[in-house]
Amino acid sequence: MADTRYILGIDQGTTSTRAVLFDDGGIPVHIAQRELPQIFPNDGWVEHDPEEIWSATVAVCADAIATCPDGVSAITAIGIANQRETTVVWDRTTGVPVHNAIVWQDRRTASVCDTLRDGGHANAITAKTGLVLDPYFSGTKVAWILDNVTRARARASNGELAFGTIDTFLLWRLTGGQVHATDATNASRTMLFNIHDQAWDATLLDLLDVPAELLPDVRDSAGDFGETDPTLFGAAIPIRGVAGDQHAGLVGQAGFEPGMIKSTFGTGCFAMLNTGTTPVVSNHKLLTTVAYRIAGQTTYALEGSIFIAGAAVQWLRDQLKVIHDAAQTEAIARRVPDTGGVYLVPAFTGLGAPYWDTEARGAIVGLTRDSGAPEIVRAALESVVYQTRDLFEAMAADGTTPASVRVDGGMAANDWTMQFLADVLSVGVERPINTETSVLGAAYLSALGAGIYDSLNDVAANWRIDKTYTPTMADAERERLYAGWLKAVAQTRGC
Numbered sequence: 001m002a003d004t005r006y007i008l009g010i011d012q013g014t015t016s017t018r019a020v021l022f023d024d025g026g027i028p029v030h031i032a033q034r035e036l037p038q039i040f041p042n043d044g045w046v047e048h049d050p051e052e053i054w055s056a057t058v059a060v061c062a063d064a065i066a067t068c069p070d071g072v073s074a075i076t077a078i079g080i081a082n083q084r085e086t087t088v089v090w091d092r093t094t095g096v097p098v099h100n101a102i103v104w105q106d107r108r109t110a111s112v113c114d115t116l117r118d119g120g121h122a123n124a125i126t127a128k129t130g131l132v133l134d135p136y137f138s139g140t141k142v143a144w145i146l147d148n149v150t151r152a153r154a155r156a157s158n159g160e161l162a163f164g165t166i167d168t169f170l171l172w173r174l175t176g177g178q179v180h181a182t183d184a185t186n187a188s189r190t191m192l193f194n195i196h197d198q199a200w201d202a203t204l205l206d207l208l209d210v211p212a213e214l215l216p217d218v219r220d221s222a223g224d225f226g227e228t229d230p231t232l233f234g235a236a237i238p239i240r241g242v243a244g245d246q247h248a249g250l251v252g253q254a255g256f257e258p259g260m261i262k263s264t265f266g267t268g269c270f271a272m273l274n275t276g277t278t279p280v281v282s283n284h285k286l287l288t289t290v291a292y293r294i295a296g297q298t299t300y301a302l303e304g305s306i307f308i309a310g311a312a313v314q315w316l317r318d319q320l321k322v323i324h325d326a327a328q329t330e331a332i333a334r335r336v337p338d339t340g341g342v343y344l345v346p347a348f349t350g351l352g353a354p355y356w357d358t359e360a361r362g363a364i365v366g367l368t369r370d371s372g373a374p375e376i377v378r379a380a381l382e383s384v385v386y387q388t389r390d391l392f393e394a395m396a397a398d399g400t401t402p403a404s405v406r407v408d409g410g411m412a413a414n415d416w417t418m419q420f421l422a423d424v425l426s427v428g429v430e431r432p433i434n435t436e437t438s439v440l441g442a443a444y445l446s447a448l449g450a451g452i453y454d455s456l457n458d459v460a461a462n463w464r465i466d467k468t469y470t471p472t473m474a475d476a477e478r479e480r481l482y483a484g485w486l487k488a489v490a491q492t493r494g495c
Helices: 052-068 109-118 122-129 138-148 152-158 166-174 202-208 247-250 310-320 328-333 373-397 415-425 437-450 458-460 475-492
Strands: 007-014 014-021 029-033 075-081 087-091 161-165 182-184 216-220 240-246 261-265 269-276 288-294 297-306 343-345 361-363 404-408 428-431 465-469
Touching: 007 052, 007 166, 007 437, 014 052, 014 437, 029 052, 029 109, 052 166, 075 166, 075 247, 075 437, 087 138, 087 166, 109 122, 109 138, 122 202, 138 152, 138 161, 138 202, 152 161, 161 166, 166 182, 166 240, 182 240, 240 247, 240 437, 247 261, 247 269, 247 288, 247 297, 247 437, 261 373, 261 437, 269 288, 269 373, 288 437, 310 373, 328 373, 328 415, 343 373, 343 475, 361 475, 373 415, 373 475, 404 415, 415 428, 415 465, 415 475, 437 458
Parallel strands: 007 075, 075 240, 182 216, 261 404, 404 428
Antiparallel strands: 007 014, 014 029, 087 161, 261 269, 269 297, 288 297, 343 361, 428 465
């Protein structure tokens, strides 16, 4: 036991903050988690309290560290995975945020994006960043904070403020203000970073009106991110890995070969396809992004982003109150033979890929007098699958049709949903033993950065399958159901 090296993985997500203590074989020893309250100031606006994120992070880390069999000194490194694009601006002297964090789901800057699009800037932004022009990304959120918080813009230009996505904010706090840095994956989601040059882009900063003085240093996903303030956990712990949660998930799924794809079913749903060392341009509104950067070598990916997946189940629980917890949905879905023609389109904050429609809003269509709570619950689960098919259709149109997909995230535990996914996609679905692959990927990256692992081959050797789902649905039924989904989506878009 004394020879075991431990890794602490932090997964700061949209709806919860988690810390997992792993041994050096990637096996979880202890999990600590806290839910994160959501703040909705206006229609389409979503915020988090950064101080709530910080206090929860410290609490779950302390909880996990306390369970380490050999004490804090046996923890070799920390790795961080984080909700991406969520934007924080804080005072460099005090570390206090000047505004709540603006969450990736937030749509308040849609009009700014429209103005940029009308000005003919969309193609240039996509060419540099691999992203579509959308309020989803951090750039316009930063500008909004600077323009709407008293003196923020002047203070930013004077170097008094710092910007970061959640990883950067946590690094700053964990290191006692010693490190202002991010990794290449998180930088690639800001709409300020040139993924070809691997550098902040002066033209984009000028276009989006973001002062360079705000920006963090951009580092490899596995490497030196400083060490924790020893007063936090009783000793200084090196931080050696950082990645956005979906990128960390690809690492956790050992998706290291071009053509491999993983799909994460969390608050949102994100399908990421490894494209190797060459960025592939999508002609069907998928994102070109940095998959990970290790030892100076950048690996790229195509990604499809769905804004609402598990959040639809949360909505069933918190707003409709037709379930008490997410685990009930599987039994409810099995209770009825189908939805009776009911489709739920969860466009609560617009539609992501491949539609990128900020104006779309959620709808339940096809209701009859026979429709009830079970049909609506089942339709919510089906909506996640149909949205994933939308992404796979776009990937196929871009020239890639995966033979299988590796799944993870909370909804991957739902056997009914995963079988429906295999049926509607008509591909094999592989679920690993550990479905919390974002925090696992963060731990793996930190193990690489700390020298516990020598290469990605060491990570791949740890991947273990739990269950495979094989398509059984008839082609005609698959296409009939998907056609109904497309019709329902068109109705939410006013088409």
